[in-house]
Amino acid sequence: MNAKLDSTATSRPVTRQTYDEVLVPTYAPAAMVPVRASGLDLWDQSGKHYLDFTSGIAVAALGHCNPIVVEALTRQANTVWHLGNGYTNEPVLRLGIAITEATFADRAFFCNSGAEANEAALKLARKHAHNKFGAHKSRIVSCLNSFHGRTLFTVSAGGQPKYTEGFEPLPPMIDHIPYNDIEAARAAIGDDVCAVIVEPVQGEGGVMPGNPDYLQALRDLCDKTGALLIFDEVQCGMGRTGSLFAYMGYGIVPDVLTSAKALGNGFPVAAMLTTEELAHTLSVGTHGTTYGGNPLAATVALTVLETINQPAFLARVKEASLYLIDKLEELIRDYPQVYASVRGAGLLLGLVVTDAFKGRSKDIQRAVENEGLMVLIAGPDVVRLAPALVVTDAQIDEALRLMRKGLDTLLAAK
Numbered sequence: 001m002n003a004k005l006d007s008t009a010t011s012r013p014v015t016r017q018t019y020d021e022v023l024v025p026t027y028a029p030a031a032m033v034p035v036r037a038s039g040l041d042l043w044d045q046s047g048k049h050y051l052d053f054t055s056g057i058a059v060a061a062l063g064h065c066n067p068i069v070v071e072a073l074t075r076q077a078n079t080v081w082h083l084g085n086g087y088t089n090e091p092v093l094r095l096g097i098a099i100t101e102a103t104f105a106d107r108a109f110f111c112n113s114g115a116e117a118n119e120a121a122l123k124l125a126r127k128h129a130h131n132k133f134g135a136h137k138s139r140i141v142s143c144l145n146s147f148h149g150r151t152l153f154t155v156s157a158g159g160q161p162k163y164t165e166g167f168e169p170l171p172p173m174i175d176h177i178p179y180n181d182i183e184a185a186r187a188a189i190g191d192d193v194c195a196v197i198v199e200p201v202q203g204e205g206g207v208m209p210g211n212p213d214y215l216q217a218l219r220d221l222c223d224k225t226g227a228l229l230i231f232d233e234v235q236c237g238m239g240r241t242g243s244l245f246a247y248m249g250y251g252i253v254p255d256v257l258t259s260a261k262a263l264g265n266g267f268p269v270a271a272m273l274t275t276e277e278l279a280h281t282l283s284v285g286t287h288g289t290t291y292g293g294n295p296l297a298a299t300v301a302l303t304v305l306e307t308i309n310q311p312a313f314l315a316r317v318k319e320a321s322l323y324l325i326d327k328l329e330e331l332i333r334d335y336p337q338v339y340a341s342v343r344g345a346g347l348l349l350g351l352v353v354t355d356a357f358k359g360r361s362k363d364i365q366r367a368v369e370n371e372g373l374m375v376l377i378a379g380p381d382v383v384r385l386a387p388a389l390v391v392t393d394a395q396i397d398e399a400l401r402l403m404r405k406g407l408d409t410l411l412a413a414k
């Protein structure tokens with residue numbers, strides 16, 4: 001019998017080595033393979049426990065396998081999974097009401113990933129400008145060090161050449177300016193610009209919060225030139241900064257907002273939010289995606305949104321952030337040879353390494369992982385922390401204890 005057909009793939013033993021044998025090598029995953037998780041606790045194949053301060057790159061905001069989300073997903077899984085775009089469904093209609101009531105937006109387009117939400121936003125901006133002003137208004141302005149996804153359009157909008165190299169020819173008419181530089185924005189945002197896309201807090205690019213003056217200047221320049229201001233809140237949105245969306249904390253309203261990651265707590269779902277007028281740019285047949293807003297995704301997103309968008313929940317995020325920053329400042333004082341500063345917003349924080357540790361964020365990540373703490377990096381010089389928003393003070397204390405242990409081992413080995 002054909003060995004491939006005979007094997008019971010669902011129960012076959014697999015290891016980290018299997019990754020190197022059968023998956024396209026787009027990532028370099030950790031040596032351990034997680035198998036089970038609950039809240040911020042996670043266990044690998046050997047049964048070793050980890051405290052997760054990554055939440056799957058700012059995704060599992062309510063913690064892994066959150067019972068409220070599991071219950072909603074299970075209920076919907078036994079009701080109807082998928083219908084296709086020839087039919088709407090009750091969960092997506094309810095989600096549409098909830099997300100537009102909660103934000104500046106009048107309309108939502110649902111899709112599956114942050115890249116797709118940004119792709120939709122950029123397409124909307126191009127089409128809107130072409131309809132209203134003509135095809136000359138096509139230029140997109142984005143920021144250096146930004147990250148907007150991996151489709152060809154969004155990776156070109158992203159400001160990190162390492163991600164576009166080799167994929168040329170790239171979509172034209174996309175310019176990149178330094179982040180938080182008002183003069184550069186003034187010089188770049190002219191009448192041929194259809195969209196300015198920006199992360200209110202840059203995530204992948206090093207956990208860099210936008211200056212309020214800068215984001216306001218972008219708003220003013222867009223108003224002056226008729227360009228659309230797109231806030232990419234894929235990483236910083238959905239409660240992570242202590243506001244439902246970061247724009248609310250800044251008091252600066254975009255024309256288009258994109259959300260993903262925490263919106264589904266791990267279930268793939270994303271949204272592009274916009275105004276009544278702009279939404280009509282994408283008329284029937286102009287854009288779409290098979291799974292966008294299917295009943296499973298919409299049920300999960302609605303449950304997550306309703307849980308996060310509570311004053312007490314968001315207040316606790318702010319409180320946990322202050323506590324964590326306080327502890328990280330103590331850590332920086334105790335390890336001045338490793339860390340120079342902490343920056344970020346809410347529970348999206350970056351520890352910037354010293355010159356002596358430049359390029360070594362990954363070494364730190366591995367060292368603390370050995371002690372049982374999972375953290376992220378944001379480039380070679382920043383260790384990024386993005387715990388679930390339900391993190392407790394006791395878990396923060398434990399994370400700092402493990403971080404110190406990892407650093408001690410790393411320094412001893414030096």
Ligand SMILES: Cc1ncc(COP(=O)(O)O)c(C=O)c1O
Nearest residue numbers: 113114115147148149203234235
């Ligand atoms: C700010 C931002 N935008 C877009 C994306 C892309 O999202 P996805 O990986 O879901 O396509 C990311 C992912 O890290 C992100 O951080």
